[in-house]
Amino acid sequence: MSSFRILSLAALVASPALAESHATPHDAGLTYGVRPAYLISQMEDGALKDKLQSCVAQAPKVSKFSIGHRGAPLMFPEHTEESNRAAAAMGAGILECDVTFTADKELVCRHAQNDLHTTTDIVATDLGQKCTTPFAPASGDQTATAECRTSDLTLAEFMTLKPKMDAADRSATTPEAYLGGTADWRTDLYVDNATLMTHARSIELFDSLGADFTPELKSPSVEMPFDGFSQQDYAQKLIDAYKDAGIDASRVWPQSFNLDDVLYWIEAEPEFGAQAVYLVEWTDGFDEQSADTWLQDFAALKEQGVNYLAPSMNMLLTVEENGDIGASAYALAAKEAGLDLIAWTLERSGPLKTGGGWYYQSVTEAIDRDGDYFEVLDVVAQDVGVIGVFSDWPATVTYYANCMGL
Known part of the structure; x- marks a missing residue:
């Protein structure tokens, strides 16, 4: 070694x-x-x-x-x-x-639209009350629960959160304790000052x-269209970000578990669609x-x-x-x-x-x-x-x- x-x-x-x-x-x-x-x-x-x-x-x-x-x-x-x-x-x-969207339809990187309660400190902040399901403590046979979505927040609110290792302590009786639960084969050594x-x-x-x-277009947790924002709008907005940044399509492999997204890219954006990845x-x-x-x-x-x-x-x-x-x-x-x-x-x-x-x-x-x-x-x-x-x-x-x- x-x-x-x-x-x-x-x-x-x-x-x-x-x-x-x-x-x-x-x-x-x-x-x-x-x-x-x-x-x-x-x-x-x-x-x-x-x-x-x-x-x-x-x-x-x-x-x-x-x-x-x-x-x-x-x-x-x-x-x-x-x-x-x-x-x-x-x-x-x-x-x-992994691409999802906020309440004001801005694109952000999260593994799922509804993972903020396990990947950030949201439940221990004032924004926790805006969650689809605010934190509820463990009690008796019931484990602690929460569900917090990027679509619950504006982009400005999202960017105030502090990221952490993806985990939750389901036995927690306080929001602060719920932020724990990191697997013992991972580490919290590099959490401080991490940047969304x-x-x-x-x-x-x-x-x-x-x-x-x-980039992976994540399945929305909200019903689509969302405030007039359709699934195709969502798929197109992902591609437009690379075009606006001047990134050549040959450098981009857009992904989705939704075959319709992949077929949309193939039809609407053939240069990007040629490298679209169908996840299964x-x-x-x-x-x-x-x-x-x-x-x-x-x-x-x-x-x-x-x-x-x-x-x-x-x-x-x-x-x-x-x-x-x-x-x-x-x-x-x-x-x-x-x-x-x-x-x-x-x-x-x-x-x-x-x-x-x-x-x-x-x-x-x-x-x-x-x-x-x-x-x-x-x-x-x-x-x-x-x-x-x-x-x-x-x-x-x-x-x-x-x-x-x-």
Whole structure:
């Protein structure tokens, strides 16, 4: 581990020069940190471990195979400037803003329109009374509750909130206690003075960091149209922000779980629509090896102009007869139809010793150690052939991509 080149992420994240410069950061300023080396040390002995260990002396380089998922939220509050600066410092070549809207129809970066109660301090502020469901304390068998939406606030009000790690203490009897609950495999070390972002600010920041863009149009929690603001208005406003900023469409991969959004972009904004990403996820009854359970018609998607499909990680993996992790029939069929695949989300599950949780439910029996992150990554890269991987800690994917020449 000592042979790794270790730089201070905190210094890079706090650097005004990095935040404000409009030049692409030089590769020499990047860092893997210590985590890739730790994960390699936890792998079973074999050819993949040997290959990854052979790259310990390499200098980090930016890779578009490495996509920052909400920045680097394994340790930084998601969708903050600091989280994305950290992701860029780890070589993520593409960064994500999940896009939703405020009461005055301004676009901001949040994973969901209704997550302010777990990702900010709103319940402990005066604005908490404006929430769709203000905080109610735990009592008896009832857990603490709250639901706070960006659409409950104006942009000006939203920007007064303080971001935090995505968590809540459901046993809380006070709003202040409700702000706790951070998982023990995450940290609150980098919460202080974290900065919320508008969508426009994310474009400015990511461009200054030399990264490309993958904004996700989030499903509204409010009924649409919202005060005359239709779903198509919403989808168009996302694209207009990049046009207004002078960003070339070739640098933008707009995403949505709503196929209608993707088809709208293909029709109304064909340059952006050519790179629109249709997001899909594991649902009840899905079997990665049985086409009868698949909800997507890959040939039909291609005929409609969809070029990029982004399934959740569990949809792309299966356990082979010899007990190894392999590419699922679903993944291979999508590739055969000509769809480019993107995987999400590596390192979203914390320690893997108990099977990896939701993201790895198709291969739980083959997952029992943190080193399996690299085993999974190798399968989706080499056997599935994805073109990019979202990660909550992009250094892991960057290291792999650099080592493998992706």
